[in-house]
Amino acid sequence: xxxxxxxxxxxxxxxxxxxxxxxxxELRSAPRSLYARVAAAPGHASLVVGQVVRECREDHCNMxxxxxxxxPAGHVNAGMPSDELMCPADDEPSIxxxxxxxxxxxxxEPQTECEEVAVRVVGPIEAMGVIGGMSYARExxxxxxxxxxxxxxxxxxxxxxxxxxxxxxxxHKNPQCIFVGLPxxxxxxxxxxxxxxxxxxxxxxxx
Numbered sequence: 001x002x003x004x005x006x007x008x009x010x011x012x013x014x015x016x017x018x019x020x021x022x023x024x025x026e027l028r029s030a031p032r033s034l035y036a037r038v039a040a041a042p043g044h045a046s047l048v049v050g051q052v053v054r055e056c057r058e059d060h061c062n063m064x065x066x067x068x069x070x071x072p073a074g075h076v077n078a079g080m081p082s083d084e085l086m087c088p089a090d091d092e093p094s095i096x097x098x099x100x101x102x103x104x105x106x107x108x109e110p111q112t113e114c115e116e117v118a119v120r121v122v123g124p125i126e127a128m129g130v131i132g133g134m135s136y137a138r139e140x141x142x143x144x145x146x147x148x149x150x151x152x153x154x155x156x157x158x159x160x161x162x163x164x165x166x167x168x169x170x171x172h173k174n175p176q177c178i179f180v181g182l183p184x185x186x187x188x189x190x191x192x193x194x195x196x197x198x199x200x201x202x203x204x205x206x207x
Contacts, residue, residue, distance in 0.1 A: 006087030008062050016055040024050045053086050094159030097181030100148030104178045107149065114149030151181055158183035166191055168206040176206070 011019040027048045053065050068081040098118060099105055107113045153159050164187035165179045182190055199205045 006064070008064075016052045020050050020052055024048050094152045095161065095163065095181070096150055096152050097160050097163035098148045098165075098179040099151050099181055100146075100179055101177070102147045102149075104176060105149075105180070110147075110149065113155060115152060116150040118146050118148040118150045148179065154181070154183055162187065164190055166194075168195075171203050171205045 007023070009016075009019065009023070053067070054062055056062060065086040067086050069084045069086055070079050071077045071082045099114070100107070100118070102108075102110065110117050151160065160181035160183055162182045162185075163179070164182060165177065166187075167175060167177045170176050178194075180190065195206055
């Protein structure tokens with residue numbers, strides 16, 4: 001998503017640098033997610049780069065580094081420690097967002113793909129039809145699951161920083177909506193990337 005990440009791994013006799021180079025090349029050649037395309041600067045592909053910050057030969061010696069990355073060459077403070085941690089902490093601030101509806105976002109296993117399944121309150125009158133009787137409704141919490149997730153992070157653990165919701169027409173000119181949380185970028189950029197992806201095939205196109 002354009003930010004720093006940290007990975008711990010074991011390497012064979014070729015060493016950590018060669019192993020990391022192979023991992024970086026694999027990441028560069030993999031298809032980029034919608035999130036990554038939104039976070040990238042307009043007109044520029046986000047390039048994955050990596051550097052070895054610790055190489056050692058003892059058991060479990062590759063513990064979490066707490067230092068800071070140096071400023072890159074060409075910077076006025078090149079070589080000096082920057083404000084960017086070598087390994088960002090996992091307690092980055094995030095916000096909660098609704099994600100759905102599932103038929104649009106493609107969620108098939110809500111219990112495993114959602115941090116929390118969203119619910120809505122059901123009033124007493126509606127509860128008679130939803131649950132099957134006022135007396136039963138009084139004994140049980142009056143709520144009903146809806147086809148949305150409540151997430152603070154993406155499926156791969158990135159903290160959300162912005163919530164977005166959109167309305168559009170599908171290929172059959174029927175109204176649809178989508179609610180998403182973004183780990184980076186802005187809502188307009190997501191909409192442009194999402195529409196371009198959907199419009200690759202006429203039967204999934206939106207307007």
